[in-house]
Amino acid sequence: MAEIHTLMVNDVPAFVLHTVDYKPLEDMGFTVVEHDSADSLLSAGPQVEYVLTWDFEATWYQRFPRLRCVFTPAAGDDWARPDPSDRVPVSHGSYHGELMSESVLSALLFMNHRMPQMIRNHDRRGWDRVTQGKSRLLSGQSVLIVGYGHIGERCARVISPHVREVIGVRRDPSLSNGAPIPVRSMSELPELLPRSDHVVMLLPGGAATDRFMNADRLSLMKPGGFIYNFGRGNSLVEKDLIPALVHLGGAFLDVTEEEPLPQDSLFWSHEGVFVTPHSSAIFEDYRRLFIEEVCEHLGNASQPL
């Protein structure tokens, strides 16, 4: 009987799996062995065929001769690293769009109807019926998704009914043939940024996206427009954002250059900025969606039992 070994340790409680979460795998006939440390997982090496983990270092693969797949919930390869020998595939979670799309739509509606200012109205027990009168309906507006991949596609589907237009940009638009919205190349940003009311960043981390949204690109944004970062903090130059907020309507940052965002960051006090703690995918459903996806992969594989 095939064994699945797990190392689902994480600082975020919603991302920590427990025995009860693995029941669908046991129902499929797998034996689930839970580990609470890397040492424990590594010592089980020889008999392990499948691993469910947040972390897997490149050097570990040689310790798992029978390993057939590493399943990790993360969308990116920051924590579970690829096998240098290319022997063992790493399966990344692909359900983040289902979670994040609710957070992105919420942020669009939140910023558009001036909720950062209405929070301050609430704080001072006020009755400000002026500020929101400057908001136009989201239904007449345009959204640009920068970094259009499978998360962006899910967001586009969820957002589209509520706006006039959603456009995506990515390095290689040919990868999005058949997308439900127009997908352009990054080179078209100089034309797209000035006509977008909302710019939603979903770029992955890494050197290729470092400092992507800088003073030059921010200056191209529409006066009064809103910027959102739900990708990775390295892609938005924070010291360039503060001065840009003079002409922008505001910023919603779920990720920041340094996380947690330092206490002395100006974003905490800026009236047009709202910060959430890299939490757009933090839902109770996270664990269930991960296990459902693992089950689907294992069910589709040649019978493993």
Next chain:
Amino acid sequence: MAEIHTLMVNDVPAFVLHTVDYKPLEDMGFTVVEHDSADSLLSAGPQVEYVLTWDFEATWYQRFPRLRCVFTPAAGDDWARPDPSDRVPVSHGSYHGELMSESVLSALLFMNHRMPQMIRNHDRRGWDRVTQGKSRLLSGQSVLIVGYGHIGERCARVISPHVREVIGVRRDPSLSNGAPIPVRSMSELPELLPRSDHVVMLLPGGAATDRFMNADRLSLMKPGGFIYNFGRGNSLVEKDLIPALVHLGGAFLDVTEEEPLPQDSLFWSHEGVFVTPHSSAIFEDYRRLFIEEVCEHLGNASQPL
């Protein structure tokens, strides 16, 4: 040439019409005469055929012998009162659903992902990645609309793609034949309240709705459920809501029994409550939608020129 007289005075800037807003009416051939006081409007009485106004008292009708219609943006008859003689119709704005549906969807996403708590996290410059992990995706949840009329129908259409189920209740469900969602009678609330994750109140004001949502009905709500009031403050008993918040997930109040909400209200400081200043329809688009609707009515009427 028919004259349209206006008295569009209001405390909310987004609800005050200006000369530029009337251009579509002038383009139709009407002469628009703007008044800034009731006295001024009343003195024009005899030649007035159409009035656009926030306020029209029942006693005024006899002063306008040629009056053919009163157009008011308000959805309810709190301010522009009906003609006691039934001679002159009052046309109420019917576009509030288009505005309010964005606010209602926003509030659902906001409460569901624990944003009142995340506002406090932001206030203390925190990095709370625990609280939102108790949220389940909105897509798996059920919404009950209490007071299902044309605003409720628009909200239901906007919300439906994002939830498992939307159900409406109203006094006479037969008025909602053909509705896009199931519409039940108020008598079914004892079965519906316990299974709804979100209860959105859209009841009109008046004696018939006074104290509608009281301790008994609140106690029937699902543990952890959220309540929203986007109708009128008289329909929710505020002194009953505070103790109910022990078992509820939270409350989003756009309207309150007394407006502005008094400074000493416990709602300002309760961690699960967020208050907006009766602003769910406050958008820049309000004026445009009102004039578009007046134009449509006048265009459909027998040629008035």
